Amino acid sequence: xxxxxxxxxxxxxxxxxxxxxxxxxxxxxxxxxxxxxxxxxxxxxxxxxxxxxxxxxxxxxxxxxxxxxxxxxxxxxxxxxxxxxxxxxxxxxxxxxxxxxxxxxxxxxxxxxxxxxxxxxxxxxxxxxxxxxxxxxxxxxxxxxxxxxxxxxxxxxxxxxxxxxxxxxxxxxxxxxxxxxxxxxxxxxxxxxxxxxxxxxxxxxxxxxxxxxxxxxxxxxxxxxxxxxxxxxxxxxxxxxxxxxxxxxxxxxxxxxxxxxxxxxxxxxxxxxxxxxxxxxxxxxxxxxxxxxxxxxxxxxxxxxxxxxxxxxxxxxxxxxx
Numbered sequence: 001x002x003x004x005x006x007x008x009x010x011x012x013x014x015x016x017x018x019x020x021x022x023x024x025x026x027x028x029x030x031x032x033x034x035x036x037x038x039x040x041x042x043x044x045x046x047x048x049x050x051x052x053x054x055x056x057x058x059x060x061x062x063x064x065x066x067x068x069x070x071x072x073x074x075x076x077x078x079x080x081x082x083x084x085x086x087x088x089x090x091x092x093x094x095x096x097x098x099x100x101x102x103x104x105x106x107x108x109x110x111x112x113x114x115x116x117x118x119x120x121x122x123x124x125x126x127x128x129x130x131x132x133x134x135x136x137x138x139x140x141x142x143x144x145x146x147x148x149x150x151x152x153x154x155x156x157x158x159x160x161x162x163x164x165x166x167x168x169x170x171x172x173x174x175x176x177x178x179x180x181x182x183x184x185x186x187x188x189x190x191x192x193x194x195x196x197x198x199x200x201x202x203x204x205x206x207x208x209x210x211x212x213x214x215x216x217x218x219x220x221x222x223x224x225x226x227x228x229x230x231x232x233x234x235x236x237x238x239x240x241x242x243x244x245x246x247x248x249x250x251x252x253x254x255x256x257x258x259x260x261x262x263x264x265x266x267x268x269x270x271x272x273x274x275x276x277x278x279x280x281x282x283x284x285x286x287x288x289x290x291x292x293x294x295x296x297x298x299x300x301x302x303x304x305x306x307x308x309x310x311x312x313x314x315x316x317x318x319x320x321x322x
Contacts, residue, residue: 024230028264028271034280035226037167037254038113038142040218042225046117048218050092055214057206060163063314064194068098071307071316076102078305078318079192083157087111088141088164092121095161100129107152111137145179156189163196163314166251166285170295173285177299181321190320191301198286199313201245208243208252208284216241219254219281232266242278254282292317 027034040049053061068075081104087096090110100108108129112118115138122136135150158180165173180191208215219241223234242255255278263272287295292315293304301319308315 021230024226025266025269028232028266028279029269032280033271033273033278035222036142037282038140039222039225039229040281041112041114041117042221042228043114043117045218045221045225046091046112046114048214048221051214052210052218055210055212057210058215059203059207060194060196060314063309063311064161064163064316065095065098067307067309067314067316068095072099072102074305075099075192075307075316075318079103079157079190080155080188082106083155083189084109084152086147086151086156086158088158088160089113089162090118090121090136092117093125096159097125097129099159100132103157105132105157106155108132108134109137109147109151110134111139111141113138113140142176145183147183153185154188155186156184158183158189158191160191161194161316163194163284163286165193166196166287167283168285169283170285174295174298177296177301181300184321187321190318191296193317193319195287195292195315195317196284197308197313197315198250198288199311201247203313204245204252204286205243208254209241213241215243215254219243219256222281223256230266232264234264235262238262239279249283249285250287251283251285253280254284255280287315289315293319297322 024035052058083103083105084107085096085103085105087093087110090096090112093110096108110118110122118136118138122134126134168176220236220239223236223239226232227234238259239256240259242257243252245252257278258273258275260275263270289306292306296304296319300322302322304317304319306315306317
């Protein structure tokens with residue numbers, strides 16, 4: 001069987017490279033330096049995240065999977081079958097694949113910024129499910145959602161598991177959900193989201209700072225990725241991983257902290273970092289169950305149905321356009 005051809009989101013790769021470099025320079029030269037969490041995901045970063053999902057401290061993956069296993073029939077009844085399943089941040093595609101038997105999608109459209117890793121994942125998946133048409137998209141969907149004409153318009157279901165919505169600030173999450181709503185041309189479409197709920201800080205901090213140091217390696221690998229994209233000279237040994245829960249902001253923050261005074265250079269620029277200075281790499285917002293339906297309503301969705309684990313640590317939510 002022929003391997004599904006990956007479609008790049010932006011055929012103007014030169015323009016895309018310039019935009020990426022400008023975004024990185026803006027973040028690295030800001031008064032409080034930051035980079036987007038999307039830069040975690042080169043091939044190695046994607047594989048490290050797979051390893052994180054198997055860690056005992058990292059409850060989201062197994063808790064979400066248990067919800068899908070326990071409530072699969074109810075979720076399938078709410079969602080319906082024969083949808084165009086658009087898997088945002090698909091990674092290894094395992095979460096969507098676990099739902100194929102119940103949802104029987106008409107078309108599977110996995111979308112991920114790590115295009116090479118996605119292509120490898122979809123090649124194996126197509127061999128397992130030869131009857132499902134697959135259209136992998138190499139795409140940064142965090143700021144735009146320009147789907148190609150090959151993506152079916154009828155009965156689109158946006159699948160966004162893993163509480164990835166929590167990487168956005170609240171206002172950004174609302175903008176993102178409105179973007180999904182605008183890409184649903186009929187009332188038969190919808191969204192299927194996985195959302196991490198507020199819980200004790202000790203549980204949250206352990207999930208983002210595991211004993212084996214896999215999350216630390218994942219965070220530090222972003223520097224290696226940036227070196228390749230920007231031509232920078234970060235040395236990962238000069239930095240340490242830092243993760244903590246900010247209760248007031250209702251989010252886990254991840255940072256990289258300089259171990260010593262140092263200078264980082266890239267073509268056309270440089271920045272001095274003092275010992276203890278940080279680069280903010282990720283926010284992971286946690287949700288209260290009562291705010292999820294309100295957020296979806298503001299974005300133009302209704303008929304919200306939610307399923308949780310017994311501890312109410314995680315929620316899976318389905319909603320339709322109003």
